[in-house]
Amino acid sequence: MPPLDKRIKKFLKNSIRVAPKISNKGELAELRAGLVSQYPQTRKDAIKKTIQQMTLGKDVSSLFPDVLKNIATNDVEQKKLVYLYVMNYAETHPELCILAVNTFVTDAQDPNPLIRCMSIRTMSMIRVDKILEYVEIPLRRTLQDDNPYVRKTAVICVAKLFQLNKELCQELGVLEDLVSALDDSNPMVVANATASLTEINSMDPTVISLLDLIQSHVSQFLLALNECTEWARITILGALAEYTAKDCVEAQEIIDRVSAHLQHVNPAVVLATIKVIIKNMVQIEPESKKIVMSKLSSALVSIMSTPPEMQYVALRNIRIILEKYPDLLTKELRIFYVKFNDPLYVKLEKIDILVRLVDRTNLKQCQVLMRELKEYAMEFEPEFVTRAIQGLTQLAVKCADTKFVSKTFEILLELLETQEALKDDCCIALCNLLRHATGNEKLATDACNLLDTWPATETLLMSDSAKCNYVWLMGQYPTKFNELEEKLSCFLENFAQEEPLTQTSLLVTVVRLHSILPGSVLQTILELATHEIHELDVRDMAIIYWRCLSMPNSDTLIEELCSSVAPQIENLLDTFSPQVLEKLLAEISSVSSIYFKPQFEGPRGSIQHHNIVRGRHIDELKDLAKNELARKANDDVLLDFDEEDEDFSSPRSSVGGGRPTSNFDDFDTLFDFSSSQKNGSSNINKGMADLNLEQQQHQISNNGNDNKTKISSNTQDLLDLF
Numbered sequence: 001m002p003p004l005d006k007r008i009k010k011f012l013k014n015s016i017r018v019a020p021k022i023s024n025k026g027e028l029a030e031l032r033a034g035l036v037s038q039y040p041q042t043r044k045d046a047i048k049k050t051i052q053q054m055t056l057g058k059d060v061s062s063l064f065p066d067v068l069k070n071i072a073t074n075d076v077e078q079k080k081l082v083y084l085y086v087m088n089y090a091e092t093h094p095e096l097c098i099l100a101v102n103t104f105v106t107d108a109q110d111p112n113p114l115i116r117c118m119s120i121r122t123m124s125m126i127r128v129d130k131i132l133e134y135v136e137i138p139l140r141r142t143l144q145d146d147n148p149y150v151r152k153t154a155v156i157c158v159a160k161l162f163q164l165n166k167e168l169c170q171e172l173g174v175l176e177d178l179v180s181a182l183d184d185s186n187p188m189v190v191a192n193a194t195a196s197l198t199e200i201n202s203m204d205p206t207v208i209s210l211l212d213l214i215q216s217h218v219s220q221f222l223l224a225l226n227e228c229t230e231w232a233r234i235t236i237l238g239a240l241a242e243y244t245a246k247d248c249v250e251a252q253e254i255i256d257r258v259s260a261h262l263q264h265v266n267p268a269v270v271l272a273t274i275k276v277i278i279k280n281m282v283q284i285e286p287e288s289k290k291i292v293m294s295k296l297s298s299a300l301v302s303i304m305s306t307p308p309e310m311q312y313v314a315l316r317n318i319r320i321i322l323e324k325y326p327d328l329l330t331k332e333l334r335i336f337y338v339k340f341n342d343p344l345y346v347k348l349e350k351i352d353i354l355v356r357l358v359d360r361t362n363l364k365q366c367q368v369l370m371r372e373l374k375e376y377a378m379e380f381e382p383e384f385v386t387r388a389i390q391g392l393t394q395l396a397v398k399c400a401d402t403k404f405v406s407k408t409f410e411i412l413l414e415l416l417e418t419q420e421a422l423k424d425d426c427c428i429a430l431c432n433l434l435r436h437a438t439g440n441e442k443l444a445t446d447a448c449n450l451l452d453t454w455p456a457t458e459t460l461l462m463s464d465s466a467k468c469n470y471v472w473l474m475g476q477y478p479t480k481f482n483e484l485e486e487k488l489s490c491f492l493e494n495f496a497q498e499e500p501l502t503q504t505s506l507l508v509t510v511v512r513l514h515s516i517l518p519g520s521v522l523q524t525i526l527e528l529a530t531h532e533i534h535e536l537d538v539r540d541m542a543i544i545y546w547r548c549l550s551m552p553n554s555d556t557l558i559e560e561l562c563s564s565v566a567p568q569i570e571n572l573l574d575t576f577s578p579q580v581l582e583k584l585l586a587e588i589s590s591v592s593s594i595y596f597k598p599q600f601e602g603p604r605g606s607i608q609h610h611n612i613v614r615g616r617h618i619d620e621l622k623d624l625a626k627n628e629l630a631r632k633a634n635d636d637v638l639l640d641f642d643e644e645d646e647d648f649s650s651p652r653s654s655v656g657g658g659r660p661t662s663n664f665d666d667f668d669t670l671f672d673f674s675s676s677q678k679n680g681s682s683n684i685n686k687g688m689a690d691l692n693l694e695q696q697q698h699q700i701s702n703n704g705n706d707n708k709t710k711i712s713s714n715t716q717d718l719l720d721l722f
Contacts, residue, residue: 435568
């Protein structure tokens with residue numbers, strides 16, 4: 001040990017900070033002067049300021065040589081900062097990175113495990129091919145390191161190396177070392193190796209068989225589960241969720257081993273555990289299933305005490321689970337009642353869960369929820385009120401009790417009398433109840449009497465769905481409306497401006513009521529629907545009605561269509577198909593469970609094609625496109641031209657005496673956007689002119705006195721189009 005006075009002098013020397021001199025060359029010059037200072041602390045401060053500027057988005061890549069000179073130091077903090085800078089700017093200075101290779105290799109053998117981790121992590125993250133050539137020896141050494149912290153870092157670096165250069169990773173043989181890391185004694189190494197293998201499998205499933213590895217290491221996963229961090233637990237639980245138990249005994253063992261994590265403080269761990277339990281719950285005995293269901297119920301209830309963002313994720317996942325097990329949370333209805341400080345997105349999800357949770361056979365519980373939803377419908381948030389009214393209707397249809405439906409009907413009428421802003425929502429809700437209670441004349445009379453008193457309904461109702469339901473109600477119960485023709489004429493005047501649902505409902509209603517309406521009304525709406533409407537569904541429906549009217553037995557057919565009754569609504573709740581539900585249950589706690597969209601498993605060829613095109617310039621892309629088209633033309637002959645055809649047998653004539661044009665010159669316009677816009681606009685104008693000419697040729701004649709004769713002639717003209 002050196003004498004005390006020498007240690008004091010060294011300490012003072014390293015602690016000296018020299019303020020940078022004021023220079024007219026700018027901030028980069030000051031940083032460069034600090035990076036080459038003779039005082040270690042001044043150099044460290046300059047590195048910190050450089051990283052700060054880099055974090056703010058400023059370009060400090062010109063300081064790369066000066067920063068790199070400070071990489072050889074015993075100060076761990078300074079070395080970490082230099083490594084961070086090197087990782088960020090390695091691609092812009094690949095030649096200078098070669099100068100740091102010896103330092104990386106040396107640091108990989110440093111006695112300090114933290115430095116060994118930093119060296120191998122940095123080497124695997126630098127996207128320079130020349131650096132990857134030197135990674136074999138340090139990576140193999142760290143994969144077999146005595147320190148578990150170094151090993152858990154090295155197994156992650158294998159996945160990073162695979163992403164950068166798959167061929168090199170396979171040549172080095174580090175994938176075998178990665179697979180052997182699953183048998184490591186340290187749980188963190190096992191978890192990181194699992195995460196690395198999962199990532200490699202997602203990039204290329206042909207390299208390793210992940211399912212076979214999981215199947216052969218289930219016992220190791222279960223042992224490591226209780227001894228690793230929460231994020232490592234999520235990784236291991238995700239691997240266990242991919243495994244299918246051999247029999248009910250193994251499934252019960254897996255559930256028993258992971259059930260302890262249902263009470264974890266991290267909601268992500270809880271949801272990952274629930275996914276594993278649901279995967280294996282299908283195979284266990286019914287008696288054990290009841291115990292497991294109670295544990296799941298307690299776990300889901302505990303998540304509802306988390307912050308609103310986590311509550312939203314939990315509610316979306318609960319929505320999927322309730323589709324599979326509707327009786328899971330029947331006794332926990334009050335947990336999902338809306339609180340005054342809940343965000344709007346949480347309130348909407350809670351209403352959806354409440355309607356699904358209620359037991360339809362428990363009339364008392366349904367009445368309690370009905371009163372709760374009535375209170376929600378009196379709030380001031382429009383979207384929340386709309387969802388509450390929709391929930392009332394869903395609850396009434398789900399309960400299917402006549403008295404309950406009548407009570408819900410009275411609540412809707414009361415809301416209409418107190419708040420005029422709810423006319424759209426209440427109109428939709430009333431019509432849905434009438435579609436459910438098809439034979440209840442009292443409800444139909446009360447609803448029609450109320451809606452018949454509304455003035456100027458076509459302007460009073462705002463939404464397309466509300467107008468559609470109002471027109472449907474007039475067509476379903478025409479005798480209960482006064483001045484029916486006048487009310488319909490108000491909608492027909494603006495038929496072309498209405499939205500598709502209203503147009504469809506108007507078309508159906510006019511055809512249904514054609515016998516009590518003037519003949520010109522039916523012809524007018526059919527002509528409007530076939531000539532002025534661009535919505536395909538409306539036009540197709542109008543053409544179908546034209547064809548029905550042109551048939552020999554048109555009177556009988558139209559009468560049958562008008563007298564047909566829509567089926568009774570039994571359920572207003574959205575449900576998943578069995579295939580989608582199984583996929584969503586397997587993807588609980590992922591983004592797919594929030595959007596209710598299972599992960600798309602596209603063809604692998606598209607990924608390879610993307611890798612071929614990525615990083616190319618526009619000229620290279622042109623050559624690729626033309627070569628691909630030429631190859632396709634040689635492989636597959638799509639057209640067999642006749643040799644006697646002079647137009648195709650002879651080469652193309654040149655334009656204006658220039659060179660002859662080839663078959664692939666037409667594709668050059670794909671990359672010339674200015675010319676393509678001009679040609680495209682002219683082609684569009686020509687197409688629109690041809691379309692107008694065709695419509696004029698097949699214009700339906702409006703002359704004649706007999707409406708029925710006019711309808712038949714118009715129908716025949718339309719049929720000629722097909």
